Amino acid sequence: MRGATHAKWAACAAVVALAATGCGGGGDSGGGGGEDGIVSSSWTDPQNPLEPANTNEVQGGKVLDMIFRGLKRYDPKTGAATDMMAESIETTDSMNFTIKIKSGWTFSNGEKVTAKSYVDAWNYGANLKNNQKNAYFFGYIDGYEAVHPESGEPSAQSLSGLKVVDDLTFTAKLSQKFSTWPDTLGYAAFAPLPQSFFDDHDAWIAKPVGNGPYTLNSYQKGSEAQLRRWDDYPGPDKAQNGGIDLKVYTDNNTAYTDLIAGNLDLVDDVPASQLKNVQADLGDRYINTPAGIIQTLAFPFYDDAWNTPDGAKVRTGLSRAINRDQITDTIFQKTRTPAKDWTSPVLGEDGGFDDTLCGDSCDYDPAAAKKLIQEGGGLPGGQVKITYNADTGSHKDWVDAVCNSINNALGNEKACVGNPVGTFADFRNQIGEQKMPGPFRAGWQMDYPLIQNFLQPLYYTNASSNDGKWSNKKFDDLVDQANAESDTAKAVDLFKQAEEVVRDEMAAIPLWYQNGSAGYSERISNVTLNPFSVPVYNEIKVN
Amino acid sequence: MGRYVIRRLLQMIPVFFGTTLLIFLMVNIMGDPVAGLCGDRQCDPATAAQLRKEFGLDKPVWQQYLTYMGNVFTGDFGTAFNGQPVTELMAEAFPVTIRLTIVAIFFEIVIGITLGVVTGLRRGRPVDTGVLLLTLVVIAVPTFVTGLIVQLVLGIKWGVIDPSVSSDARLDELIVPGLVLASVSLAYVTRLTRTSIAENSRSDYVRTAKAKGLPRGRVIRRHLLRNSLIPVVTFIGTDIGALMGGAIVTERIFNIHGVGYQLYQGILRQNTQTVVGFVTVLVIVFLLANLLVDLLYAVLDPRIRYA
Numbered sequence: 001m002r003g004a005t006h007a008k009w010a011a012c013a014a015v016v017a018l019a020a021t022g023c024g025g026g027g028d029s030g031g032g033g034g035e036d037g038i039v040s041s042s043w044t045d046p047q048n049p050l051e052p053a054n055t056n057e058v059q060g061g062k063v064l065d066m067i068f069r070g071l072k073r074y075d076p077k078t079g080a081a082t083d084m085m086a087e088s089i090e091t092t093d094s095m096n097f098t099i100k101i102k103s104g105w106t107f108s109n110g111e112k113v114t115a116k117s118y119v120d121a122w123n124y125g126a127n128l129k130n131n132q133k134n135a136y137f138f139g140y141i142d143g144y145e146a147v148h149p150e151s152g153e154p155s156a157q158s159l160s161g162l163k164v165v166d167d168l169t170f171t172a173k174l175s176q177k178f179s180t181w182p183d184t185l186g187y188a189a190f191a192p193l194p195q196s197f198f199d200d201h202d203a204w205i206a207k208p209v210g211n212g213p214y215t216l217n218s219y220q221k222g223s224e225a226q227l228r229r230w231d232d233y234p235g236p237d238k239a240q241n242g243g244i245d246l247k248v249y250t251d252n253n254t255a256y257t258d259l260i261a262g263n264l265d266l267v268d269d270v271p272a273s274q275l276k277n278v279q280a281d282l283g284d285r286y287i288n289t290p291a292g293i294i295q296t297l298a299f300p301f302y303d304d305a306w307n308t309p310d311g312a313k314v315r316t317g318l319s320r321a322i323n324r325d326q327i328t329d330t331i332f333q334k335t336r337t338p339a340k341d342w343t344s345p346v347l348g349e350d351g352g353f354d355d356t357l358c359g360d361s362c363d364y365d366p367a368a369a370k371k372l373i374q375e376g377g378g379l380p381g382g383q384v385k386i387t388y389n390a391d392t393g394s395h396k397d398w399v400d401a402v403c404n405s406i407n408n409a410l411g412n413e414k415a416c417v418g419n420p421v422g423t424f425a426d427f428r429n430q431i432g433e434q435k436m437p438g439p440f441r442a443g444w445q446m447d448y449p450l451i452q453n454f455l456q457p458l459y460y461t462n463a464s465s466n467d468g469k470w471s472n473k474k475f476d477d478l479v480d481q482a483n484a485e486s487d488t489a490k491a492v493d494l495f496k497q498a499e500e501v502v503r504d505e506m507a508a509i510p511l512w513y514q515n516g517s518a519g520y521s522e523r524i525s526n527v528t529l530n531p532f533s534v535p536v537y538n539e540i541k542v543n
Numbered sequence: 544m545g546r547y548v549i550r551r552l553l554q555m556i557p558v559f560f561g562t563t564l565l566i567f568l569m570v571n572i573m574g575d576p577v578a579g580l581c582g583d584r585q586c587d588p589a590t591a592a593q594l595r596k597e598f599g600l601d602k603p604v605w606q607q608y609l610t611y612m613g614n615v616f617t618g619d620f621g622t623a624f625n626g627q628p629v630t631e632l633m634a635e636a637f638p639v640t641i642r643l644t645i646v647a648i649f650f651e652i653v654i655g656i657t658l659g660v661v662t663g664l665r666r667g668r669p670v671d672t673g674v675l676l677l678t679l680v681v682i683a684v685p686t687f688v689t690g691l692i693v694q695l696v697l698g699i700k701w702g703v704i705d706p707s708v709s710s711d712a713r714l715d716e717l718i719v720p721g722l723v724l725a726s727v728s729l730a731y732v733t734r735l736t737r738t739s740i741a742e743n744s745r746s747d748y749v750r751t752a753k754a755k756g757l758p759r760g761r762v763i764r765r766h767l768l769r770n771s772l773i774p775v776v777t778f779i780g781t782d783i784g785a786l787m788g789g790a791i792v793t794e795r796i797f798n799i800h801g802v803g804y805q806l807y808q809g810i811l812r813q814n815t816q817t818v819v820g821f822v823t824v825l826v827i828v829f830l831l832a833n834l835l836v837d838l839l840y841a842v843l844d845p846r847i848r849y850a
Contacts, residue, residue, distance in 0.1 A: 047580065047812065049626035056582045128589050131597060133580065136587050150589050205626060221627055222635060223710035223800050249707070250807075254694075254798045257706040261699045391811055425579025425813040432578050432585055443583050457584070465584040 036229075036242035037542025039524055041266040041535065042255035043246035045222050050208050052191040053125030053132035058445070062534055064188040066227050066244065067108075067210035069235055071099065071118070072186035076539070079292070079346050079449035079531035081183040084235065085113065085192075085211075087168070089182040094486050097172045097182065098165075107194040108215045108230050115170035117192035123147070123158040124198070125189055134189040136464055137447075140181060142173040177484035179491055184448050213239040213538045223248050227537075239538040240526070259519055266527065268518040268535050272394045275333035275517075282519045288335055291533035292346045292446035293514035294454070295336070297386065297402075298468040299507070300436040305380035313376030315506035316361050318384065318439070321369035321409035324362070327401045328512050331394070335517050338362070339510035342499050343454040344446065346531040352451030352492045358503055358510060366409035373410065380438070383414055387440040389427035390420035395441060402511070431467050442467060442508060449531055451495045455479065459498075459507050468508065475501040544841075544848075548834070555830045560612075562826045566819050567608050575600070576813035580624060598622075598816075611819065620823075621816030623809075629820040632805055637824070639712040640801035643793075644786045646714065646721025647728070651779055655729045659736020659775070660768060666741050675737075678730035690723045690796040707798035720797040724790055728782050735778055739771035746770075772843050780836030784829030788822075 046060035052068060055061055073084035083089075087100040105113040124130055126138035128148045135148055142161025147154045161173035174181060184190075192211060197204045208216055213235060214227040228243035247264070249255040252271045258264040260281055270278055270286070278286045299315060301307045308314075324338035337345070341357035360368075373379060386403060388395040396418065403416035419437065421427040430436065444465070446453050456479050457463050461471040475498050482494035502508070516533025526541045577586060577594050586594070595601045599610060614621065620629035662671040681689075697719060698706030708716045743749060744767055752762045791803030802821055809817030840847045 045625070045808065047625060056584075128593060131590060131593050133586060133590060135590055148587075148589060151592070220710065221625065222632070222805075247710070248800065250795045250798050250800065250804050254707050254796060257694060257698065258798075261702065261706045263705055263707065423573065423579070423811055423813060425576050425811075426574045427579075428581075428585070429574040429578035432575075445583065464587060467585065 033523075033542050035240070035542075037523075038243045038245055039241050039265045039537070039540050039542060040245045040247055040263075041537070042249050042252065042259075042264060042268060043225065044269075045248050048133060049205050050219075051132065051205065052121065052193065053130075053134045053137070053189045055188060056133050058532070058534060061188055061532070062246065062537075063208075063216070063225060063227070064191065064210075065212070065534060066214040066537055067208060067212040067216055068188060068191040069105075069210075069212045070186060070188070070191045071101065072183065073237075074186045074449055074531065076528060076530040076536040078348070079351075081186050081448065084186070086182075086185070089185075091182075094177040094179040094181075094484060095174045097174070098169065099172060100169050103168055105211060105234050106232070107209055107211045108232075109194060109196060109209050111194045111196070112167075113192050113194075113211050114167050115164045116167075117194065118190075119158075119162045119164050119170050120198065121191065121193035122162060124193065126159055127157065128154045132189075137184070137187060137189040140174045140176065140178050142175045144175065179483065179486045180450055180452060180488065183450055184453075187447050213237060214243065217243070237538055241524075241538075241540050241542050244537050244540075256519070259521060262521060265521045265524050266518065266535060266540070267520070268516070268529070268533070270335075270517040270519055272332075272397075275335060278517075278519060285520050285522070285527075287518045287520075287527065287529055288515050289529050290337065290345045290531075291514055291516040291529065292344045292449055292531045293533065294339060294342065294344055294444050295511045295514060296339075296342070296442045296444070297439040297509040297511060298442040299439050299470070300434065300468055301471070302434045302469045303380075303436070306438070308377060308380075310376040312505050313372045314379065315376075315509065317369045317372030317376060318406060319361055319369075319506060319509040320363060320365050320372065321406040322402050322509070322511070323364045323405045324512060325364070327398060327405065331397050331401050332512070335515045336512035337515065339512050342502055342508070342510050343451055344513050344531075346446075347449055347451055347454075350489075350492070351449065352454075352495055352499075354496060354499075357496065357499060361503060361506065362510060364405075364409075369406075369409045370411070379415060383438075384416045385419040385438040386416065387419040387421060387427070387430070387436055387438065389422075389424045389441070391423045396420060398511075399441070434469070436468075439509070440467075443514075445532070451492055451499075452479075452483070455495055455498055455502070456483075459502055470505075470507040472501055472505060472507070475507075544838075548838075551834050551837070555827075558830060559823070559826060563612065563615075563819060563823050564608060566822045567611065567815065568604065570810075570813065570815045570818050571604050571607075573813050576624070576815065579813060598624075607815075611816075615820075615823065620820035623817050624812055624814050629816050632817060633820065633824065636800065636802045636805045636821070639799060640787055640790060640794075640803070642712060642714060643717050643721055643724060643790060643799060643801060644783060646717045647725035647786050648779060648783065650722055650725040651729050651732050651782070655732030656736050656768075656772075656775065658733040660740055660763065662733070663737040663740025663771075664744065664763070671737075674733065678733050681726050681730040686723065686727060687792045687796060689726055690720075690793055693719060693723055694796060710800060712799055712801070717799075720793050720799060723796075724786060724793040728778075728786070731778060732775055735775050736771065739774055740767060743767055743771045769843050773840060776839050776843065777836055780832050780839070781829075783832040784825065787828060788825045 044059045047057055048054050050060050055064055069084050071086040072081045075082055085101050087102050089097055089099050091097045122138055125132045126135055126147050138144055141159050143159045146156035164170045194209055213233045215230045217226040217228045219225045225246040229239040252269045255267045256271055256274050259267045299306050328336040328338055340355040343353050345353050347353040386399050388399050390396055399418040403418055406416040407413055457465045459470055460479055461476050478494055478498035482491045485491040516529040518529055520527045524540050524542055526539050528536050530536050577591050599607055622628055658674050662674045665671050694706050697703045704719050749767050752766045791807055794801050794803040806821050
């Protein structure tokens, strides 16, 4: 019996230990209606720490957009870059810019926003030592190579192109002509940073402090961020509600269910499986508006089989074999719009969007497709493999549909197959190692609403996101000319000419423009999505 | 018994190293995690190299493993890609999952064993057949189907519960998810108990107990149940580990930010530190649960002793 009593004691101790952790508690945060009402919104855990120059995905960007205001801000409706903190940004040669900021702005901790707040922040963002993932945004500024060399240690700590003139003025010298550069300054990476960021970085990361209409009240990583209206915010776009609670959801289906059950006010990512019911569930509380996102199929131009003299015919043929209308209707329930060029409708016609640019090359025509592919020497290896990551989104669905469409058009069951890769990281990995066996999924979400952003990073020789390593001298020249052109309309025109080169060579097959989709509860109103498909939180009203 | 426990604990060491090494290698085979950190664009090479250096990914795998294990013994499980120490992630996730597991085990024990005893004593009667059919259905239907239906019916149609669990994950919120998580195991516990009870109710010692004139309740509890519980306890014990690691489906459906969720995120983002850290702790939990089960045998059946 002795053994038995001991065992009994051991078992009980373990049970007690387990039970001790089972204590929970906490109450609901109450939110009234009207001006002080709190809006709850779905969220996904940001992948990176919240730093302006280190956040490159939408989820972290949402928070930055609420707690920061930069020199420019993109109009939530039109996407046009308008002055926010900038009093003026002047240049005579498209290379040397003088930036004056408005006075009277402070960070929410009371510290003044000065020219130094910007220069320090940009120097921090560009410096290789700080591992900032958006560092390349500062690549146009003179002296970038010294603080962010391609290999080895940085030889300087700050960008030589940036100079503080006085409290509210600083100058920026670029390393090349870039007439529309001021319009890029609305991107979150260009936000100013308070001194506390540099003094106690860890504390700042745990609870970021900015100069936007909201302050971060509490931030529990992985579960919830509570943002509250900052009453002393000096800007013109004050928050119309008391605050936003961003709640992390493990699955967007659960978030949608919570919205239907009345536990959540706003879902900005309606799951694909619910698109069929969304009209019946929400009626006009469902938003489906164009966003600056385009999906394409890129090609491995580093592979000789895909880089043949007649290859453009094969690629155009493939483009014509894809029935975009049918796929966007049936698989995406019209949350995608068939692409007619390589940019996005959010740019508007003045910004360079042109729905005739692709023309025939994007029209579904099985007979023409078959003919073009034959003329171009047939499919490399007799089969195309479309590579995609299978872990997120509904990539498998549309890749299978695209392949079906190609197979039907060519009358060959095996002309096209999908090639799934397990995780996004591995997918990016294989792209980086230039191992793509054929066309691969490429998505581009704009950083700022400029036609330049849809072309240069993706198709310029050795550009940061030119994953297919396409290279064309004519295209590069046109882009250089466009960047040097100080007249915006002429610059856009030159970019469109460059885009025509992309079309003639079919450097990538444009598939469709992606819409932002959101749904909201009866408790709130005035909900819109900006061109980045992020809700315009500060304008939401609580009824 | 002390020596037995020590021997068992010592046996855990090779198991511990073996599993961590396996997991470490498996996650590493998936490729370079830094590639996925910059979204749909490529990280610029200099920053990528810098990040690799920071996370120690530029060293050979064996060296990474040794460094990692060295750190683990000082309580440092490394840093997740969002800059959070893995220990911090654990401190958030494990209490939630442990609560969920406790709820699930509670239901397994209370409902499973009760149903098992009732059916075991009434073999062939309508109750028995009914429960048997019911358990068959529960076992056959996958957890995510049960979970989604329960969520839809109770959460939206009837509005009895919140469809999602708040970030506090209080015990009362976890009742329904716990029940869903327990459902399949619960059915097995019922069936195991039933069989065991049915077998033992014909044994000599039960007949003797009855012949002594002991009250029926005492015969069932002290004599019949106690001896019938050994296979059930084995099952529940191993289930503790399985529930904690396998709660991923239930956690996703009910928005519970527990171990399953963190592991899922860690695998998606190829975050070696998170995955290896969590799995290491789960391995320890599993090993301890097994030890606990073996010790419980002696409580249930004093003839079993550990020298």
